[in-house]
Amino acid sequence: MREDVELWLVRTGDPPAAAEVAVLDAAERRRAASFRRPAQAALYVSAHAALRHLLGERLGVLPADVPLRREAGGRPVVAGQAAVHFSLSHSGDLALVGLAGRPVGVDVQLVPGVTTAELCGRRLHPAERAELAARPPADRAEGFARLWARKEAYLKGLGTGLRRALNADYLGDGGPGRPGRPAGWTVLDVPCAPGHAAAVALADLPGAAVPAAA
Incomplete structure (x- = not known):
């Protein structure tokens, strides 16, 4: 992975510490309060x-003063800081944060369970579906999670999220006879806790554009 991306895995306590809640803005606090499960709210806050x-450390400001906003397409950004890119994801009892000097997604x-993996897998690129089908049944849910993590990391890096068709890009394991992964991006698996899968996508150039749909 390129030298200009930094990754952190975050775990949480339940309930979250008052000091963590104190640095959030009003919208973040409302979002945290909307979770039905306390563990989900705690992870969101942490x-x-x-x-x-x-x-805040990178910008030289207090954490509560970091000017976060969302672009028209929904991508979260630091207002007035075009050279500072970040991405955040949380699932289960783990969160992943990525910071970089160019577009990044984590x-x-x-x-998931086998049924969820099978249903969601139908929306993937044909070559990705073929790879999953070739796995032993006991390995398909984990293989799906790794593939889905790469897919979402890439789409977050693009700034489209799931508005872009899930079958438009190939993020599979690669190999002879397989399509190439998206040009202009480095996409890698990230080691994490058992029962989870994680990935990071980093643009090769600062001004990476959204490719045309396949």
Whole structure:
């Protein structure tokens, strides 16, 4: 992976510490309060507090003063800081934060049940579906989680999220006879806790554009 990306895995306590809640803005606090499960709210608070601390250290401001906003397409950005890129994901009991000097996307996924993996897998690129079908049945859910994490990390890096068709890009394991992965991006698996899969996508150039749909 390129030298200009930094990754952090975040775990949480339950309930979240008051100091973590204190650095969140009003919208983040409302979002945290909307979770029905306390563990989900705690992870959200810890992940967003960690992001604010990391960005604040990089920008030289207090965590509560980091000016976060969303672009028209929904991508979260630091207002007025075009050279500071970040991405955040949380699932299960783990969160992943990525910071870089160019577009970056990260994703962490709790390995789903077999039925969920099969249903969601139908939306993937044909070559990805073929790879999953070739796996032993006991390995398909974990293989799906790794593939889905790469897919979401890449789409977050593009800034499209799931608005872009899931079958438009190939993020499979590669090999002879397989399509190439998207040009202009480096996409790698990230080691993480058992029962989870994670990935990071980093643009090779600062001004990476969204490719045409396949």
